[in-house]
Amino acid sequence: MTTAVRVRGLTKRYGDVQAVGGIDLDIRTGEVFAILGPNGAGKSTTVEILEGYRSRDSGEVSVLGVDPGTPTREWRSRIGVVLQTANDVAEATVRETVRHFARYYPRAEDPDEVIERVGLTEKADKRIRQLSGGQRRRVDVALGVIGAPELLFLDEPTTGFDPEARRRFWELIRSLALRGTTIVLTTHYLDEAEALASRVSVVAGGRVVAEGEPATLGGRxxxxxxxxxxxxxxxxxxETETPTRTVLELTHRFDGEVPELTVTRPSLEEVYLQLVEAPA
Structure with missing residues (x-):
């Protein structure tokens, strides 16, 4: 399996503040990879360096075989970015905006198909300023995928989405992954990371504190x-290491059905909170 993103020893300081303190990452081609961490952990700085929007102090970085510190126009056409916040053209319509951005890419998707995939067909002729916050966020997603990117960066993409819109967005991400798009996702919604990501990396204090599949992260x-x-x-x-045996014993004790029986292991949220709250 090839590697879309490779990072070794990445560091970045802002004055006396060490934002990133030696991060290593390997993101495989075609996978959905989530970067999790509290505010100020260094994940946004890391992603901005990968996108070519921010310089690094030291370390080796390769994104689609290119150093994002010296990006080319051809390289930029191969990536898509959905920023945490974006400035849109308030007076343009949704269709005008998506069609305009499509002209920037050599292999752009059909604008009307992209508008449909993000659930904005009924709003296609509305001006951006007339949309709700969640609908504007869907425009951001449309602009991120219009260029048929090989690698898509999503920074808190479903902020402001209602539950139905979030689920529809998840289906869009799954369809992109099935087509071979590599996706790097940052999100505060742990259910989103668990639903979409094949692997997650937890960043705290500018370092990776755990990495693995959501189901096994942190010994889960x-x-x-x-x-x-x-x-x-x-x-x-x-709490037991042998839940099946415990349930069997309870079944005998209650002569069949055990009242209000539940069997759970630590949730991703519980494991995540333990990881980011652990002392350095």
């Missing part, structure tokens, strides 16, 4: 399970 798959049930009106919980 091998952590003790919590078995909970109702007993005489009281809720009881047992």
């Amino acid at each position: 798959a091998s952590a003790k399970a919590r078995v909970s049930w109702s007993d005489g009106g009281e809720r009881r919980t047992l």
Whole structure:
């Protein structure tokens, strides 16, 4: 499997503040890779360096085989970017805006098809200023994918989306991944990372503190399970490494159905909070 993004020893300082303190990353071609971390952790600085918008102090960076510190026009045509905040042309319509940006790319998608995929067909002839915040965010996504990018950066892409719009966006991302697009996602929605990403990297204090599949991150798959049930009106919980045996014992005790039985392992959110709150 080829590598779309390779980072070794990346550092960046702002005066006395060390924003990025030696990050290593390997992002495979065609995967959805999520970078998670609290505000100020260094993830946005890292992504901006990968996009070619910010210089680094030291380290080796390769994005689609090119150093983003010396980007070319051809390289920029191969990537798509959805920034956390964007300035749009308020008086232009959705269709005018997407068609305009399509002209910048040699292999652009059909603007009307992209507008449909982000759920804005009914708003295509509306001026941008007439859209809600969530609808404007969908325009940002449309502009990010209009160039049929090989690599797509998404920085908090579903901020302002309602639940239905978020689910529709997830389907769009899955369809892009099936077509071979590499996607780098930063998000504060852990359910979004779990639903979309094949691997995640957790950044805290300017360093990677954990990396892996969402289901196994931080030892999640091998952590003790919590078995909970109702007993005489009281809720009881047992942490165990053998949940199947515990459930079997409870089944015998209750002679069949165990009242309000649940079996869970630590959620991605619980593991994430432990990782970012751990002392350096």
